[in-house]
Structures are given as C-alpha cells and as structure tokens.
Amino acid sequence: MPSELVKNYFRTQNLPHIWCPGCGNGIVTRALVKAVDSLGLDKDKVCVVSGIGCSSRAPGYLDFNTLHTTHGRALAFATGVKMANPELKVIVITGDGDSSAIGGNHLIHACRRNIDITTVVFNNNTYGMTGGQFSPTTPTGDKGTTAPYGNVDPNFDLCNLATAAGASYVARGTVFAANQLEKNIIAGIQNKGFSFIEAMSTCPTYYGRKNRKGNAVDMTTYLKENAINKVAWDKLPEEKKEGKFVIGELHSIERPEYTEQYDKLIASLRKEG
Amino acid sequence: MTVKLMQGNEACVAGALRAGMKFYAGYPITPSTEIAELSAEALPKVGGKFIQMEDEIGGIAATLGGSLTGLKSMTATSGPGFSLKQENIGYGIITETPCVIVNVQRSGPSTGLPTSPAQGDIMQSRWGTHGDHSIITLYPSSVKEIYYTTIRAFNLAEKYRTPVILLLDEIIGHMREKIEIPENDDVEIIDRKKPTCDPSEYKAFKVKDGDIVPEMAAFGQGYRYHVTGLVHDETGFPSGNEHVADKLLNRLIDKIENNKDDIVTYEEYLLDDADIAIVSFGSIARSSKTAVDTLRSQGYKVGLFRPITIWPSPEEQLVELASKVKKIYVVELNAGQYFLEVERIAGRHTQVGKYGKINGDIITPEEIVAVVKEDQNA
Amino acid sequence: MKRWELRFSGSGGQGLITGGIILAEAAILDGKNALQSQSYGPEARGGASKAEVIISDEEISFPKVEHCDLLLSLTQLSCDKYLSSLKPGGILVIDDSVENPDRDDINIYRIPILSTAKEKLGKPMVANIVALGAIHSITEIVSQESLQKAVLSRVPKGTEELNKSALKEGYGLVK
Numbered sequence: 001m002p003s004e005l006v007k008n009y010f011r012t013q014n015l016p017h018i019w020c021p022g023c024g025n026g027i028v029t030r031a032l033v034k035a036v037d038s039l040g041l042d043k044d045k046v047c048v049v050s051g052i053g054c055s056s057r058a059p060g061y062l063d064f065n066t067l068h069t070t071h072g073r074a075l076a077f078a079t080g081v082k083m084a085n086p087e088l089k090v091i092v093i094t095g096d097g098d099s100s101a102i103g104g105n106h107l108i109h110a111c112r113r114n115i116d117i118t119t120v121v122f123n124n125n126t127y128g129m130t131g132g133q134f135s136p137t138t139p140t141g142d143k144g145t146t147a148p149y150g151n152v153d154p155n156f157d158l159c160n161l162a163t164a165a166g167a168s169y170v171a172r173g174t175v176f177a178a179n180q181l182e183k184n185i186i187a188g189i190q191n192k193g194f195s196f197i198e199a200m201s202t203c204p205t206y207y208g209r210k211n212r213k214g215n216a217v218d219m220t221t222y223l224k225e226n227a228i229n230k231v232a233w234d235k236l237p238e239e240k241k242e243g244k245f246v247i248g249e250l251h252s253i254e255r256p257e258y259t260e261q262y263d264k265l266i267a268s269l270r271k272e273g
Numbered sequence: 274m275t276v277k278l279m280q281g282n283e284a285c286v287a288g289a290l291r292a293g294m295k296f297y298a299g300y301p302i303t304p305s306t307e308i309a310e311l312s313a314e315a316l317p318k319v320g321g322k323f324i325q326m327e328d329e330i331g332g333i334a335a336t337l338g339g340s341l342t343g344l345k346s347m348t349a350t351s352g353p354g355f356s357l358k359q360e361n362i363g364y365g366i367i368t369e370t371p372c373v374i375v376n377v378q379r380s381g382p383s384t385g386l387p388t389s390p391a392q393g394d395i396m397q398s399r400w401g402t403h404g405d406h407s408i409i410t411l412y413p414s415s416v417k418e419i420y421y422t423t424i425r426a427f428n429l430a431e432k433y434r435t436p437v438i439l440l441l442d443e444i445i446g447h448m449r450e451k452i453e454i455p456e457n458d459d460v461e462i463i464d465r466k467k468p469t470c471d472p473s474e475y476k477a478f479k480v481k482d483g484d485i486v487p488e489m490a491a492f493g494q495g496y497r498y499h500v501t502g503l504v505h506d507e508t509g510f511p512s513g514n515e516h517v518a519d520k521l522l523n524r525l526i527d528k529i530e531n532n533k534d535d536i537v538t539y540e541e542y543l544l545d546d547a548d549i550a551i552v553s554f555g556s557i558a559r560s561s562k563t564a565v566d567t568l569r570s571q572g573y574k575v576g577l578f579r580p581i582t583i584w585p586s587p588e589e590q591l592v593e594l595a596s597k598v599k600k601i602y603v604v605e606l607n608a609g610q611y612f613l614e615v616e617r618i619a620g621r622h623t624q625v626g627k628y629g630k631i632n633g634d635i636i637t638p639e640e641i642v643a644v645v646k647e648d649q650n651a
Numbered sequence: 652m653k654r655w656e657l658r659f660s661g662s663g664g665q666g667l668i669t670g671g672i673i674l675a676e677a678a679i680l681d682g683k684n685a686l687q688s689q690s691y692g693p694e695a696r697g698g699a700s701k702a703e704v705i706i707s708d709e710e711i712s713f714p715k716v717e718h719c720d721l722l723l724s725l726t727q728l729s730c731d732k733y734l735s736s737l738k739p740g741g742i743l744v745i746d747d748s749v750e751n752p753d754r755d756d757i758n759i760y761r762i763p764i765l766s767t768a769k770e771k772l773g774k775p776m777v778a779n780i781v782a783l784g785a786i787h788s789i790t791e792i793v794s795q796e797s798l799q800k801a802v803l804s805r806v807p808k809g810t811e812e813l814n815k816s817a818l819k820e821g822y823g824l825v826k
Contacts (some may be wrong), residue, residue, distance in 0.1 A: 011499075014510055044495050049338075060499055060510060065492040067341065068501035068511075069334065070364050076331035080338020080346070081492060083322045084296055088342070088493050107332075109327035262324075266317045278676045278685060388690070448688040448714050449672060451679050558716065563713040638713050 009043070011032045011063050018057055020128075022208075022216025024175035024201030028056045028122050031178050031199070036183035047088045050080040051098040054129050055122030055201075058093045072103030075110045078117050086259040089189060092119040096137040097127050100156050104136075111165035114193040115258035121158060121196070124203035132206030143210045154259060157238070158198045163251045168193035170251035174200040174223040177247060184249060193257045200227075200245075279452045281445045282307035282349075284416045284433065285375060286315060287454070288423030289347050293462060294373075296344040298335035300328055300354060303387050304443045305377035308349035310624060329357035333374065337365050340372045341500060343491025345427055345464075349375035353384065355394055355401065362436050363402030364502045366525060369478070369486060371430035371465055373423070375439045377446040378555075380633045389633030390443035391508040392555055392606040396613075398438045399584045405522060407529040409536055410584035412440040414558045416450035416533070422581065428463040429536060432487040433528055442606070444556035465489045478521070479507035479573065485528050498508045530585055538589045540579040543569065545574030549645065550594055552615055553604045554580050557636050561604050564641035575645065586614050595619035600648075603627045604641055654707040655692045655792055656716040659782070660733050661725035662699040666779035671702030673801045674783060678706040680797035699729060706792060721790065723782055725765060726751055742789060744782065760789060762824040768817065777817040780806075784821015795822075 002012060010033070019025045036046060046064040050056035052071035059066035066087070069077045084092045099107050099121050110117060126144060127133040134144030134151045137158060141150045142172045163170045169191040173181030180197055188195030202208065202219040213219050228236065230248035279287070285308055289297075297312040313323040322339070326332045332348045340346040350358060355376040365372055378394050380386035394401075398410040409429050413422035423439060430437040468475050468488040477498035478487050487507075490496035503511035504518045512518070529536065540558075543565055544550060553561035558579045568575040578594055578601075580587050595601060601619055603612040603626070612627040619625050628644045630636050657674070658745060668689045675685035686705045694755040703716045721742040724730035730749045737743055739756040747763045762785055769777035780802055787798055806814045 011510075020567075043497060047342075047492050060501065063497055066499045067338070067492070068499070068503070070360055070502055071359065073330060073334040076326060076334030077338040077341075079324065079326070079331070080296070080298055080335030081342045082338075083298075083324055083335070084339040084342035084344045084346075085491075085493050087584055104329050106331055109331070158478050262317070262322060266320055269318050269549070276679060278672065278687065291789055355714055444714060448686060449675060450686045450711070450714075529805065559712045559714055566712070635715055637715070637717060639717065 005030070005033060005037060009037065009063055010061050014061050017061055017080040019054060022097055022202065022204040023054070024124065024203075024220070025055055025058065025122055027175040027178050028055070028199040028201055029061070029172075031182040032063065032093070032120055032185055034182050035168070035189060039186060039189060041089055041189075045088055046091065047078075047081050048091045048093060049074045049081065051095070051103060052092040052129070053095040053098045053117055053127070054124070055093055055095040056098060072098055072101070073104060073106065074098065075106040075117065075119065079106075079110060079115055082117055083262070085172065086263065090117045091189070092117055094119060094121055095123060096121060096123040096158070097135040099149070100158055100161065108161070108165040111162050111167040111194050111196065113258040114166055114168050114255045116192055116194070118185070118188045118191075118195040119197065119199045122201045123158065123198050124201040124207060126203050126207035128203050130204055132210055138207070144207075144209065145210070159196065159250050162196035165252070166194070166255070167196040168253050168255045169195035171196075171243070171249045172198045172200065174227050174247060174249045175202060176220050176224040177227060180248065187249065187252075192260070193255055223272045274456060275454045277452060278449045279416050280449045281419050281441060281447060282306060282377065283311055284420040285309040285349070285423045285439070285441065289373065289427065290315055290319065291420075291460065292424040292427035293464070294347050294427065295319075296336065296339035297348065298324045298326050298339065298346070299332040299348045299350065300326055300338070302351045302354045304379055304446050305349045305351045305375060307446075308375055308377070312347070328470045329354035330361060333358040333361040333365075336372050337361060337368075337370045338354070340370050341492055343494065345371070345431070347373040347375065347461075349377065352379050352381045352394060355397060359397075359401040360403075363404060363406065365436035366402065366406045366408065367502055367504075367538040368500050369434035369489070369525070370436070371434050372436050373426045373430055373439055374436055375441060378440060378442040378545050380631070386633040387581050389445065390606060390635060391631065391633070392442055392557060393610070393631070394440065395583065395605065395607060395610040398440055405526065407519060408438060408584050409435060409527040409529060409562045409582070410438040410440055411581060412554045412583045413581060414445060414555050414579065416445070417452045418423055418581070419445065420452060420454065424460055424462070424489075428461065431463045431465045432485070433532070434465065434489060435529065438584075440555065442555050461508060467491070467494070468496060468528065472632040477506045477509040478505060480524070485532065519583070532584050533588070536582055536585060537590070538581040539587050539590060540577075540581065542577040542578035542579070544578060544594070544597075547574050547597070548599050549573060549575045549649070550578050550598045550601045551575065551641070551645075552578050552580070552601055552611070554611070557606050558603055560638050561641055563638035565646070567638060567642050568645055573645065573649065583611070586618065588618050591615060591618045592622065595622035598623055600624040600626060600647060605629050606635060606636055607631060654705065654709070654711070655720050655744045655790075656718060657704045657706075657721045657725045657786075658716050658719050658733060658736065659702040659704070660729035661700055662729070664726055665700065666776060667700050667725070669778035669805060670783055671704045673805050674704050674786075674793065675706070676805070677690070677793040677797040677801035680800055681793050683708055684711050686714050688714055691704075699732065701729070701733070721786065723786065725778065725782070744786060744789065760785065760825060762822070767820050767824065771820060772813065772817055774813060777814060780814050780817035781821040782823070784818040785824045788822050788825040
C-alpha cells in the first residue's frame with residue numbers, strides 16, 4: 001500500500017520508477033516531496049523542472065506542473081517559467097553533470113540573478129544514465145568509463161560555486177541524513193531568492209562498482225561517517241577535515257530577488273505612463 | 274494612421290507587440306540586436322517581461338518556459354546563435370510549444386562576415402534540429418511585410434502549437450523604409466486554445482475531434498501535466514512504444530504538411546504571360562523584382578515568384594509555375610540552397626537554374642539581368 | 652520625380668547614418684517613398700561609415716545605391732573609396748579638407764562643412780546637419796519645411812536652436 005505521501009504527491013500510475021536498486025535518488029525525491037508537504041504548498045502552483053539524466057526523470061513521477069527539458073537547460077527553462085508567472089514555486093531537479101557541466105553557465109547566472117528558484121542537485125558523482133562516465137564532481141583519481149586510469153580532472157565543490165556566484169541560500173545534505181536534507185529544502189523553498197541544495201546521493205551500479213566503494217549500504221555508511229555538520233566543521237582543525245565534507249546550511253544571506261526587481265520596474269514604468 | 278520611417282528589426286518588434294508578445298528572452302548578436310533592445314524597452318511598459326539570458330541556448334530555453342507558462346514568447350538571433358538554438362527548437366516541436374524564433378541572417382559559416390548579409394540559413398531553418406519533423410518558416414521582404422509577417426508568425430505558432438521561424442536578413446533587418454500602420458486595424462490575432470474541462474479529464478496531448486492540435490494549459494492554471502522531450506503518449510508521459518511514437522511523430526508532421534493551404538503564402542509578379550520565372554525571397558527578391566522590370570523593358574517575358582512561406586515549400590504552386598515557363602532561375606544569397614527544393618519540385622517539368630553569391634555582397638539587379646540575358650541568348 | 656540615390660560617407664561617429672535617416676524622414680513627410688540603409692565596420696567610432704538613402708515617388712524595390720546621384724564625403728578616405736561609384740553627371744559634395752578629385756564628368760561642391768560645425772557653431776557633431784542644409788540647397792530633393800521638421804524630431808532635446816542654426820549655415824554654404 002502506498003503511503004499518504006505517495007498517494008498525495010506521486011503519479012502512482014507511472015511507478016515503479018526507472019532507478020536502480022540502491023540508488024539514492026528516491027530518498028532525495030522523498031525529502032523534496034516531504035518538504036513541499038510540510039510547507040502545505042498548493043500543488044497547482046508548484047512547477048518542477050528538470051534537465052536530462054537519472055535524477056531528471058523524477059518530475060515524471062510527481063503530481064505537480066512538471067517540465068522535463070533538455071540536457072543542462074533546466075534552469076534556463078525554469079527562469080522563463082518563473083519570469084512568466086512569479087506566483088509559481090519553481091523547483092529544479094538536476095544532476096551533477098546536468099547542472100555543473102553542460103548546464104554550468106545557467107547555474108552561475110541563476111545564482112547571480114538570485115531568481116526565486118530552488119535547485120536540488122542529486123549528486124551521484126557520475127553520469128549514470130549513460131553508463132558511468134566521470135562528471136565534474138567525480139573526485140580526482142576516481143574512475144569512470146571515460147577515466148579508465150583514474151580521473152585527472154579536479155572536481156568542483158558545487159556549494160562553494162553556488163555561494164561564489166551569488167546564491168542566497170546554499171546547503172548540502174546526504175541521502176543518509178535525509179531529515180536534515182528535508183529541512184534544508186524547506187528553508188530553501190522559503191528563501192526568497194535562488195536556493196541551491198546539493199544532495200549527495202549514491203550510485204552503486206556505476207560509480208560505486210567502478211571504484212570499489214561497495215554496495216548501497218556501504219556507500220550510505222560512507223556518507224554517514226564522513227559528513228560533518230557545519231557547526232562542528234567550523235570548530236574542526238584543518239588536518240582533521242581531510243577526507244571529510246561539510247553538510248547543513250552553508251550560506252544564507254538576503255539579497256534582492258530578480259522577479260521582484262523586474263516587477264518593481266514594470267510598476268514604476270506603468271506609473272509614469 | 275501612423276506613417277513613418279521604420280527599421281526592419283523595429284517593425285518585427287512592433288508586429289510582435291501587436292500579436293500579443295508578452296515575453297522575450299535572448300542574447301545579443303549582430304544583426305538582430307535591435308530586436309532585443311526594442312523588446313527590452315517596450316515589454317515592461319505593457320506588463321510583459323524581457324530577460325537577457327547568459328547565452329543563446331538559455332534564450333530559447335527561457336522563451337519556451339515562458340510560453341509553457343502561458344505567455345506569447347519570442348526570441349531573436351542570427352547565424353551562430355541560430356545554430357546554438359537548434360536542439361531546443363526540436364524540443365519546442367515535440368512538446369508543441371508555440372513561440373517565434375527570429376533569425377536575422379548574416380554571412381557564415383561560423384563568425385563569417387558578421388555585418389554582411391546572406392541567406393545561408395534556408396536549409397538550417399528546415400533541418401537545423403535533429404530528427405524527422407516539419408516546421409514553419411516565414412520570410413518577408415519589406416519593412417511593412419516584416420510587421421504583418423511577425424503577427425502571422427505568432428498566429429501560426431499559436432494555431433499549430435509549434436515554433437515558427439521568422440527569417441530576416443541583414444539587409445531587410447537593418448534598412449529603414451516607409452510603413453503605414455492604421456490606428457484601428459482589423460488584423461486577426463490568434464490565441465492558443467486552452468482547456469476548459471475538469472483537470473481530472475485533461476489529456477495534455479490528445480487532439481479533440483475537429484481540432485488540429487491539443488488544447489494547451491498554462492503552468493499554474495490548475496492542470497498539472499507533464500511536458501517532456503521524450504516521445505510521449507496523449508497523457509504527456511514518456512513511452513517507448515512504437516505505435517505511440519509513430520502516432521505522435523507523424524501527427525507533428527501532418528499538422529503542418531496537411532494544412533499547407535492555410536500556411537503557404539507567396540507573391541506572384543508579372544507571371545501571367547511569363548515564359549521565364551525568377552524564384553527569390555527576402556531582400557534578394559527586391560533585387561529580382563527590379564531585374565524583372567528591367568528585363569521586361571527589354572522585351573523579355575519574365576516574372577517573379579516570391580515564396581513568403583519558405584517551409585513548408587509552396588510545392589503545388591511551383592509545379593504549376595514549372596508547367597507554364599521554360600526556365601526557372603532561383604536567385605538567392607547563398608550557394609544554392611532553395612534551388613535544391615525548387616529543382617526537386619519543378620525539375621521534372623522545366624529547366625531550373627541558379628544564381629547565388631557568398632562573398633558578403635548583395636546581388637544587384639544588373640547581375641540578375643546579365644545572368645538571364647546571357648543564358649537566354651546562349 | 653525620378654529615383655534619387657544618395658550616399659553619405661565619412662568616418663564612424665560623424666552622424667552620417669542619422670543624417671540619412673533624417674533625409675529619408677523628410678522625404679516621407681513630403682509624401683514620397685524613402686529607404687535608408689547603412690554599412691559599417693566593427694568600430695563604434697572611427698572606421699568607415701556609409702549611409703544610403705533612396706527617395707522616389709514610386710515603389711522602391713532594390714534597396715541599395717546602384718547609380719549614385721549624390722555622394723557626400725566628409726573624409727579623404729571615404730571620398731577615395733566611393734568616388735568611382737558616383738555616376739557621370741552626379742553631384743559630389745565634399746568637405747573642404749578633402750582634395751578636389753580628378754573627374755570632370757561630375758558637379759563638385761567643395762565646402763567647409765566640418766569647420767562650419769566646429770568653428771562657427773562650436774559643435775563638431777552638427778556637421779551632418781550642416782551637410783543636410785547644403786545638400787538641400789543643391790538638390791531641393793525635399794522641402795525645407797519637412798527637412799527642418801525631420802531634423803527637430805531626431806535631435807536631442809535642448810539642441811533645437813543649435814540644429815536650426817546648423818541647417819541655416821548649411822543652406823548658406825551653397826549659393
């Protein structure tokens with residue numbers, strides 16, 4: 001029997017989903033839906049936009065206005081949707097490659113504009129849908145089908161990237177700490193501006209197998225043992241940060257929101273006219 | 274009645290506003306930039322929205338997003354930007370998202386001669402995006418016609434739920450010409466048909482009996498549906514079924530190809546008694562028209578056939594023309610692109626020749642006159 | 652009225668395109684057909700600049716200058732470049748800083764356009780309006796009334812008197 005959450009927010013006729021056993025995408029999707037549920041948003045006024053990749057299939061399962069676009073372009077489409085109707089709560093679901101490689105330009109500019117869109121990146125450190133190539137978040141030295149001898153590319157810290165580019169809310173969570181992830185998504189949606197939430201996910205099928213990281217439980221355990229909350233992280237000496245990563249709310253500021261600024265411009269011109 | 278000197282790109286924006294454009298997303302590129310500049314100035318004054326995106330791809334993507342959210346949307350670009358937009362033009366086709374994409378052609382390939390004219394995107398405007406599809410491409414040749422053709426581009430986009438390509442070129446985009454716009458014109462404005470059924474009964478991609486395309490709900494209107502670039506069934510959800518693919522992809526082609534009577538427009542000039550025809554469009558049709566006048570004054574029975582709808586091509590009309598004349602010359606500012614289409618259609622019935630140029634210069638009437646005379650007197 | 656083809660040439664920033672637009676607008680005010688086009692290099696200032704105007708009572712099909720009736724050149728470079736395009740019997744209007752060309756089949760008006768704008772009027776940027784005034788005196792291609800109206804509707808607010816003076820100076824350069 002599906003849960004109330006599934007009944008209320010999923011297009012059950014489209015289930016089961018296409019994700020592999022052990023994939024973390026379901027956990028992130030659930031956290032997102034729980035966040036929407038706890039905020040009591042009107043489903044008719046929520047628009048979920050995605051690009052291409054494993055994670056980007058999520059909107060097809062969700063009972064909102066949903067838009068599955070082209071590779072890398074979710075944020076550009078979402079920008080059009082939000083501009084056309086600022087009343088809509090626009091949520092972008094994207095992957096690490098989708099958002100930071102082919103869609104990297106749209107990401108930094110959405111951050112810069114501080115347009116009121118909440119972006120959740122399902123970061124599984126690989127291109128899963130095409131069979132496990134390395135992505136901009138694959139750690140240096142790790143393997144992918146296009147990095148058979150280990151990846152020589154340095155990897156992005158997506159949260160630092162979003163912060164530097166101007167996002168007004170930035171957080172990182174994991175599929176292990178799903179409750180905290182949900183809280184971060186709630187705060188992201190409530191933030192009037194561009195919110196960026198990196199959800200560290202698991203891909204045992206490709207990334208895990210290629211890099212001998214074990215099964216889904218092993219990979220989730222890794223996320224549990226190496227994630228350190230922001231408060232503790234800030235007190236940690238540098239040498240103890242080696243191999244660890246910070247999670248939680250990383251950055252939160254107030255900045256003018258893009259569509260509000262544009263609406264003010266319209267109002268001032270119409271008053272003049 | 275407003276009588277004024279207006280630039281081609283300016284007339285495009287004026288026509289778009291008349292058609293009800295409320296959203297523009299684009300990226301600056303010569304020689305289309307005035308369209309972005311004037312949209313940026315005009316749209317917020319009428320409660321519309323303009324956004325300068327970070328790149329050309331973002332321009333078309335946001336345009337499609339705006340249209341899906343219910344606003345009549347347009348973007349404009351030129352050669353290199355048109356290349357960059359192609360993938361998402363295909364997305365607009367398969368998702369049946371109305372919008373107008375203006376391409377003010379310039380010389381190419383690549384950066385080419387950025388401020389020089391060309392008509393090199395005739396085939397790209399037909400086959401630029403991958404996969405089998407049909408498309409509507411319009412190409413006016415005067416400032417006044419740019420105004421009315423832009424309105425028509427929006428109307429066709431809304432009526433057939435498809436991206437419409439509006440081709441201009443550097444010459445007609447940048448030239449200024451006299452235009453008369455009546456205060457109270459009776460121009461028909463078409464808006465997309467929206468659903469009125471209960472949301473539980475809405476099938477986003479089902480065509481009702483008697484309709485050409487599915488009714489289109491705007492995001493936020495209360496119909497929570499799915500839009501995807503994947504092949505999808507009538508509900509909008511993806512399907513890998515071959516019958517579903519067959520039905521959808523053929524419907525997308527048929528909705529255009531079966532309505533050519535409505536879509537195809539053209540101008541005929543001095544063709545009634547002609548035994549020689551020139552086929553030409555956009556700015557170069559103006560050179561051809563002057564050439565026709567000159568040749569007529571020298572006793573040649575020449576006329577001009579000017580397609581305004583480039584795609585789908587005026588197949589029926591070209592066959593009829595071919596049966597009347599002993600030769601057709603396709604005169605275009607490229608190395609012979611539309612020639613391929615005219616030869617395919619008319620080649621069985623008459624001789625088809627071509628004249629083109631790719632060095633950044635315009636084709637002059639004198640050149641056309643010389644080509645026709647030399648060939649006819651050979 | 653026959654088809655008039657005019658070409659204004661000089662360097663970028665001399666207001667030649669604006670000059671072309673103004674002349675075309677004046678022709679429309681007179682009830683004629685007019686078409687204006689331009690070409691320019693990648694430079695926003697300096698570089699070569701060219702504006703073309705075609706005026707006719709009839710429909711204007713071919714939009715470019717083919718048989719130039721009047722060539723205005725404010726720089727030596729532009730005069731050298733476009734002189735050959737001026738048809739026999741055509742009118743050449745050059746600034747007096749430009750050398751008299753070696754052609755005896757055209758009518759040449761060598762007049763102080765740039766110095767009138769710079770020294771007499773104190774504003775080099777009104778050279779285009781001075782030139783329009785001179786061209787009017789030579790050709791009477793548009794009515795004086797329409798030309799002044801077109802000038803005043805295009806120039807920045809607050810410069811109306813200056814531009815009226817520029818036109819007047821231009822009229823006076825050709826007797």
